[in-house]
Amino acid sequence: xxxxxxxxxxxxxxxxxxxxxxxxxxxxxxxxxxxxxxxxxxxxxxxxxxxxxxxxxxxxxxxxxxxxxxxxxxxxxxxxxxxxxxxxxxxxxxxxxxxxxxxxxxxxxxxxxxxxxxxxxxxxxxxxxxxxxxxxxxxxxxxxxxx
Amino acid sequence: xxxxxxxxxxxxxxxxxxxxxxxxxxxxxxxxxxxxxxxxxxxxxxxxxxxxxxxxxxxxxxxxxxxxxxxxxxxxxxxxxxxxxxxxxxxxxxxxxxxxxxxxxxxxxxxxxxxxxxxxxxxxxxxxxxxxxxxxxxxxxxxxxxx
DNA sequence: GAGATATGGTCTCATAAATAGACCGACTAT
DNA sequence: ATAGTCGGTCTATTTATGAGACCATATCTC
Numbered sequence: 523x524x525x526x527x528x529x530x531x532x533x534x535x536x537x538x539x540x541x542x543x544x545x546x547x548x549x550x551x552x553x554x555x556x557x558x559x560x561x562x563x564x565x566x567x568x569x570x571x572x573x574x575x576x577x578x579x580x581x582x583x584x585x586x587x588x589x590x591x592x593x594x595x596x597x598x599x600x601x602x603x604x605x606x607x608x609x610x611x612x613x614x615x616x617x618x619x620x621x622x623x624x625x626x627x628x629x630x631x632x633x634x635x636x637x638x639x640x641x642x643x644x645x646x647x648x649x650x651x652x653x654x655x656x657x658x659x660x661x662x663x664x665x666x667x668x669x
Numbered sequence: 670x671x672x673x674x675x676x677x678x679x680x681x682x683x684x685x686x687x688x689x690x691x692x693x694x695x696x697x698x699x700x701x702x703x704x705x706x707x708x709x710x711x712x713x714x715x716x717x718x719x720x721x722x723x724x725x726x727x728x729x730x731x732x733x734x735x736x737x738x739x740x741x742x743x744x745x746x747x748x749x750x751x752x753x754x755x756x757x758x759x760x761x762x763x764x765x766x767x768x769x770x771x772x773x774x775x776x777x778x779x780x781x782x783x784x785x786x787x788x789x790x791x792x793x794x795x796x797x798x799x800x801x802x803x804x805x806x807x808x809x810x811x812x813x814x815x816x
Numbered sequence: 817g818a819g820a821t822a823t824g825g826t827c828t829c830a831t832a833a834a835t836a837g838a839c840c841g842a843c844t845a846t
Numbered sequence: 847a848t849a850g851t852c853g854g855t856c857t858a859t860t861t862a863t864g865a866g867a868c869c870a871t872a873t874c875t876c
Contacts, residue, residue, distance in 0.1 A: 535783075539790030542797060547729045547740075560800030561793050562722075568792070569716040571863085575709075582694045587824050593694075598864050603825065613806030623872055624823030634802060636682075641795045643686030645715065645788040646708050650689065653707030655781060659760030718834085734853050745835055750854065770843055771852035 567612065572597055572605045574642055577631065580615065581639055584630035614638060714759065719744055719752045721789055724778065727762065728786055731777035761785060 535543070546561060567573055572594070579585065579593050591602055606629060609615040614635035620626045631639075682690070693708060714720055719741070726732065726740050738749055753776060756762040761782035767773045778786075 535787045535790060539787065539794055542794050543725055543728045543786060543790050546725050546793065560797050563800060564792075564796035564803070565721055566718070569718045571713070571716045574712055574716075578690055578693050581690045588822080596864095598866080599825070600827090600865090601863065604863095611807050611810040612803050613810075614803075619824095622823085625871090627824060634799060634806075637799070638795060639690060640682045640686065641788065641792040643682060643690050644791055646693065646712075647686055647689050648785060648788045649711030650707050652781060652784070653710060656711070656759050656761075659781075660758050663758040663760075735851080743835095745837080746854065747836085747856085748834065751834095766853095769852090772842085774853060 567608065568642075570605060570608070572601055573609065576602075576605055576609065577614065577635060577639060577642065578646075580629060580631045580635070584628050587627050587629070590629065609635065714755065715789075717752060717755070719748055720756065723749075723752055723756065724761065724782060724786060724789065725793075727776060727778045727782070731775050733776070734774050737776065756782070 575594050575597075576590065579590055585593070587602070587606075590606075591597060591599065594602070597605075606615060606617070610617050610629075612634075613632055616630050616632050618628045618630070620628065696706075722741050722744075723737065726737055732740070734749070734753075737753075738744060738746065741749070744752075753762060753764070757764050757776075759781075760779055763777050763779050765775045765777070767775065
C-alpha cells in the first residue's frame with residue numbers, strides 16, 4: 523500500500539460540518555427514531571466492515587463478482603453477495619447480468635455511490651496521515667497497562 | 670463526474686483523495702498485512718458502530734461516563750466502556766478521573782480525535798444530504814422484489 | 817469420457833461480536 | 847432504612863460474520 527503521508531495535517535472543521543456535528547450532539551439519545559435519523563442509518567451501513575472496501579474497489583472501473591472477491595481478498599462469497607445487495611438496494615451500486623456462456627455479472631458505482639467516495643476518501647486520507655500517530659499511541663497505552 | 674441533481678450536492682473527488690482511492694483499489698486483497706494497512710486498521714475502528722457516535726458526542730465539550738450513556742441513548746455500558754477504552758488507546762480521547770465523593774470520570778477529545786471529526790463530519794453531511802435519495806431507492810428496490 | 821476450472825450464487829454450520837441487564841462498593845439524599 | 851448516583855465488570859443471550867460445501871452450466875485438457 524502506497525504511503526501518501528507527509529506530516530500530520532490536522533484538518534480544521536468547516537462551518538457546515540460543525541453545524542452538522544453540533545446538531546447531532548445536541549440530540550439526546552432516542553432509540554425509537556432510529557429509522558428517522560439519517561446519520562444513524564448511513565452510519566450503520568458504513569459500519570458494515572465490507573461496504574467501504576467494496577465501494578473503493580469499484581471506483582476505478584466496474585467489476586465482476588469474482589473479480590471483486592479476488593481483489594478484496596478475505597471476504598467470503600456470502601458477505602460479498604450480502605454487501606452488494608445492500609449497496610444495490612441503497613442505489614450506490616448497479617448490477618447488470620450478461621447472458622454469457624458462464625453468466626457474468628457486472629457491478630458498477632452509480633453517481634450516488636461515486637459521490638459517497640469523496641467524503642469516504644477524505645476519511646481514508648486522514649487514516650493514512652495519522653496512522654503512525656495512532657500506532658504510537660497504542661504502543662504507549664499498552665506499555666503502561668502492563669506496568 | 671456528472672452532476673445529476675442540482676438539489677443534492679454530489680461532491681467532486683479531489684486529486685489527493687483520488688490518488689488515495691486508486692492506490693487502495695490497485696492493491697489486491699491480502700489478509701496477512703491487515704495490521705500493516707492503515708486504511709483497514711482505521712476502517713475497522715470506524716466500523717465499530719459506536720465509535721463515531723461517541724466522537725460526535727464529545728465534540729462540543731468533554732463529558733462524563735453516564736452523561737455519554739444518556740446522550741447516545743441505546744448503548745450498553747459494556748459497549749460504552751469498550752469503545753471509550755479503544756478510543757483512549759488510539760489517542761483520540763483522554764480520560765481523567767476526579768476523586769469526588771462518587772468518583773467522576775471525564776472523557777474529552779484530544780487534538781487527534783478532534784481532527785478526525787473533519788472527515789467524519791463531511792461523511793455525516795453527505796449522509797444527511799443524500800438520505801432521502803437512499804430511502805427512495807430502497808423503496809423502489811423492495812417494490813420490484815415483491816413483484 | 818473423466819477431471820479440472822470457471823461462472824455467480826445459496827445453504828449450513830461454527831465462531832466471533834454485540835446486547836441487555838444484573839451486580840458491585842462507596843457514597844448521598846430522603 | 848431505602849433508594850439513587852457514580853463508573854464500571856460479569857454473564858447469558860441474541861446477532862453478525864466467516865469457512866466452506868454445493869449447484870447447474872459450460873469450456874478446456876487428457
